[in-house]
Amino acid sequence: MNIMTEAAVEQKVQAGLNEPAVKMKGESVDVHYGEKQALFGVNLDIRENQVTALIGPSGCGKSTFLRCLNRMNDTIDIARVSGKITLDGEDVYDPKIDVVELRARVGMVFQKPNPFPKSIYENVAYGPRIHGLTKNRAELDGIVESSLKKAALWNEVKDRLNESGTGLSGGQQQRLCIARAIAVSPEVILMDEPCSALDPIATAKVEELIDELRENYTIVIVTHSMQQAARVSQRTAMFHIGYLVEEGATEKMFTNPDDKRTQDYITGRFG
Amino acid sequence: MATTDTIGGSPTAARPPVVWNSEEMAKRRKARYGADRRLQIYGMVAIAFALGFLAVLIGTLTFTGYRAFTQSMVTIDIDFSAAELNRDDLMDANWRTIFRQAVLDDVGELSRSEERDYFSMFTSSAPFLIRDQIIADPSILDGRATFMVPMSDPIDQLAKGLVNTDLPENQRRVNDKQVELFNQLKEKGAVTQPFNWALFLNADSRFPELAGLSGAISGSFWLLLVCFLISFPVGIAAAIYLEEFAPKNRFTDLIEININNLAAVPSVVFGLLGLAVFLGWFGLPRSAPLVGGMVLALMTLPTIIIVTRAALTSVPSSIREAALGIGASKHEAIFHHILPLSMPSIMTGTIIGLAQALGETAPLLLIGMNAFITSPPAGVLEASTALPTQIYIWADSPERGFVARTSAAILVLLGFLVLMNGIAIFLRQRFERRW
Ligand SMILES: Nc1ncnc2c1ncn2[C@@H]1O[C@H](COP(=O)(O)OP(=O)(O)O)[C@@H](O)[C@H]1O
Ligand SMILES: [Mg+2]
Numbered sequence: 001m002n003i004m005t006e007a008a009v010e011q012k013v014q015a016g017l018n019e020p021a022v023k024m025k026g027e028s029v030d031v032h033y034g035e036k037q038a039l040f041g042v043n044l045d046i047r048e049n050q051v052t053a054l055i056g057p058s059g060c061g062k063s064t065f066l067r068c069l070n071r072m073n074d075t076i077d078i079a080r081v082s083g084k085i086t087l088d089g090e091d092v093y094d095p096k097i098d099v100v101e102l103r104a105r106v107g108m109v110f111q112k113p114n115p116f117p118k119s120i121y122e123n124v125a126y127g128p129r130i131h132g133l134t135k136n137r138a139e140l141d142g143i144v145e146s147s148l149k150k151a152a153l154w155n156e157v158k159d160r161l162n163e164s165g166t167g168l169s170g171g172q173q174q175r176l177c178i179a180r181a182i183a184v185s186p187e188v189i190l191m192d193e194p195c196s197a198l199d200p201i202a203t204a205k206v207e208e209l210i211d212e213l214r215e216n217y218t219i220v221i222v223t224h225s226m227q228q229a230a231r232v233s234q235r236t237a238m239f240h241i242g243y244l245v246e247e248g249a250t251e252k253m254f255t256n257p258d259d260k261r262t263q264d265y266i267t268g269r270f271g
Numbered sequence: 272m273a274t275t276d277t278i279g280g281s282p283t284a285a286r287p288p289v290v291w292n293s294e295e296m297a298k299r300r301k302a303r304y305g306a307d308r309r310l311q312i313y314g315m316v317a318i319a320f321a322l323g324f325l326a327v328l329i330g331t332l333t334f335t336g337y338r339a340f341t342q343s344m345v346t347i348d349i350d351f352s353a354a355e356l357n358r359d360d361l362m363d364a365n366w367r368t369i370f371r372q373a374v375l376d377d378v379g380e381l382s383r384s385e386e387r388d389y390f391s392m393f394t395s396s397a398p399f400l401i402r403d404q405i406i407a408d409p410s411i412l413d414g415r416a417t418f419m420v421p422m423s424d425p426i427d428q429l430a431k432g433l434v435n436t437d438l439p440e441n442q443r444r445v446n447d448k449q450v451e452l453f454n455q456l457k458e459k460g461a462v463t464q465p466f467n468w469a470l471f472l473n474a475d476s477r478f479p480e481l482a483g484l485s486g487a488i489s490g491s492f493w494l495l496l497v498c499f500l501i502s503f504p505v506g507i508a509a510a511i512y513l514e515e516f517a518p519k520n521r522f523t524d525l526i527e528i529n530i531n532n533l534a535a536v537p538s539v540v541f542g543l544l545g546l547a548v549f550l551g552w553f554g555l556p557r558s559a560p561l562v563g564g565m566v567l568a569l570m571t572l573p574t575i576i577i578v579t580r581a582a583l584t585s586v587p588s589s590i591r592e593a594a595l596g597i598g599a600s601k602h603e604a605i606f607h608h609i610l611p612l613s614m615p616s617i618m619t620g621t622i623i624g625l626a627q628a629l630g631e632t633a634p635l636l637l638i639g640m641n642a643f644i645t646s647p648p649a650g651v652l653e654a655s656t657a658l659p660t661q662i663y664i665w666a667d668s669p670e671r672g673f674v675a676r677t678s679a680a681i682l683v684l685l686g687f688l689v690l691m692n693g694i695a696i697f698l699r700q701r702f703e704r705r706w
Contacts, residue, residue, distance in 0.1 A: 070596070075592070110593070114587075115593070116593060117704070
């Protein structure tokens with residue numbers, strides 16, 4: 001980590017005033033799993049075309065918060081979400097909101113690569129197909145190709161698009177899942193520890209990819225690796241046992257955190 | 272901690288060192304191996320016991336049944352140039368006389384009662400068999416032709432060596448003259464024992480030598496078809512609803528418990544239900560495969576629901592999340608991903624359920640599928656028997672020939688069951704995924 005001078009930090013904080021627009025916003029978000037409360041009044045802004053990293057020790061509620069953003073928690077019977085989460089100012093938990101549309105706009109990449117046991121082509125084409133994004137096969141081919149290119153996988157799979165997606169290596173599978181998410185042109189991509197099942201080389205590739213994707217998408221990434229958070233994110237949010245401890249520009253979080261718990265966590269004293 | 276060599280708080284110094292190669296240790300190990308070996312032996316004895324019973328079952332069935340797979344036939348030679356036949360009315364020609372004349376040519380002079388004994392050595396429908404063959408191909412009438420005619424049941428038994436000719440004549444079904452005539456035919460080389468195709472091509476008959484399983488096999492086919500068409504879609508729909516959509520409350524719990532209990536209800540109860548509801552209220556025809564299939568579907572339904580639910584839950588949630596995560600609706604996630612991935616297990620379970628249904632007897636007896644029916648059913652509304660009920664009918668028939676045919680029919684039924692289970696195993700090995 002590079003040590004910044006006090007002045008430099010000040011400069012960064014000043015720069016924070018003209019940060020990009022807020023894409024998603026959580027306001028006093030509480031989540032209960034049955035009787036157990038997993039999140040306590042979390043307020044967090046997700047800014048456009050930035051990578052926001054969620055860090056914190058295991059079980060502190062990072063995944064839970066992430067899954068609130070595209071309402072994947074709806075699939076868990078006992079999960080109850082209260083508070084307000086907005087996408088471009090619209091409440092995503094509003095009963096009028098169509099969850100299918102929400103999940104198309106807020107895509108997700110999971111911890112364990114989970115390609116469909118179908119061909120590589122079908123994996124990427126599935127989303128555009130169900131949403132009716134293309135009029136003909138040629139357009140669909142185009143989307144598949146461009147998505148795989150954006151996911152930096154095209155060169156490795158272009159000759160075997162009809163082979164099963166599950167036959168790829170772990171890192172390739174994860175990039176396929178990213179391509180699958182990109183194919184429906186989401187605005188936000190949520191990634192839950194996308195590299196935890198990958199080896200260092202595959203991890204480096206995915207990190208590089210995340211940095212490139214930032215140009216066109218808003219990204220929220222949960223990570224266990226401090227280095228990864230430092231490398232790929234512009235903003236970092238630190239969670240601890242269900243509370244958002246601190247949130248801010250990544251440089252500041254890693255050099256001069258306000259909270260003692262953040263400092264302890266980053267320096268490896270717990271977690 | 273100051274020392275690292277502590278276990279459970281007591282210092283190692285307090286314990287004597289373990290002598291692993293001591294006599295005592297060796298004995299201990301030997302006793303433990305002994306327990307392993309005994310367990311293995313118990314298991315092997317149990318398996319040998321089960322296999323032994325199976326072998327005895329198949330063995331006795333084969334032993335009594337194998338003779339039904341051949342049938343004694345007599346070859347007769349008819350010269351039609353002599354017979355005066357009106358070719359425009361073959362149906363009503365006097366086939367009986369033609370047949371009798373032809374067989375009489377094979378033996379010497381017979382008294383009136385001997386003639387009667389002689390004619391009874393051939394199946395009583397021999398004239399009709401000849402007639403049908405000629406109507407199918409009238410060109411036979413130009414000159415001489417040979418026909419294979421089944422011999423009647425007592426003579427078939429005699430030919431197969433099952434009649435003890437040392438017994439006094441009045442204690443057996445074949446008299447001395449018949450034995451003599453049979454030997455005459457045999458010496459002439461007219462008696463053969465070819466494979467009994469009639470067993471598969473004919474429907475039921477009062478005469479063992481003509482009785483076959485085609486009616487029962489096609490009846491069972493219709494039954495299973497109806498059973499499959501009802502229980503497969505309904506079972507899958509019910510399972511999907513219960514697994515994916517039903518709210519978890521007391522009412523759905525109750526439904527679940529009932530479905531599990533339904534699988535354990537004795538089949539005769541389903542038969543009574545079918546009798547009361549399908550025949551009594553709906554007025555559907557008796558003995559029809561439609562009704563039988565509906566009753567069997569009720570029995571197969573719980574099995575299919577249970578295997579489908581198990582198959583659906585065995586698809587990892589990551590696949591569901593993957594689909595939902597890119598905006599698939601719940602129904603798309605189920606029908607595009609989860610259901611297709613569970614299909615191999617569902618098919619396997621369904622086939623095993625159908626195999627069970629194939630062997631069910633009691634409910635079919637209650638709805639009258641043990642009627643005496645001499646032609647295979649052409650559809651699901653025609654009266655018919657099924658394989659297990661045919662076995663039941665034959666087992667109840669006094670003629671000696673039906674004893675062997677009963678065993679043969681059981682072997683045929685077992686053959687179908689093995690085939691279906693084989694397909695289920697093949698599907699499982701070929702397509703089932705291990706996650
Ligand atoms: N499906 C669930 N059912 C019940 N409790 C859950 C479920 N998922 C997470 N939790 C609980 O919520 C808390 C936060 O979990 P999670 O968000 O997965 O943490 P993280 O991703 O930060 O490791 C944990 O205490 C966990 O036990
Ligand atoms: Mg997590």
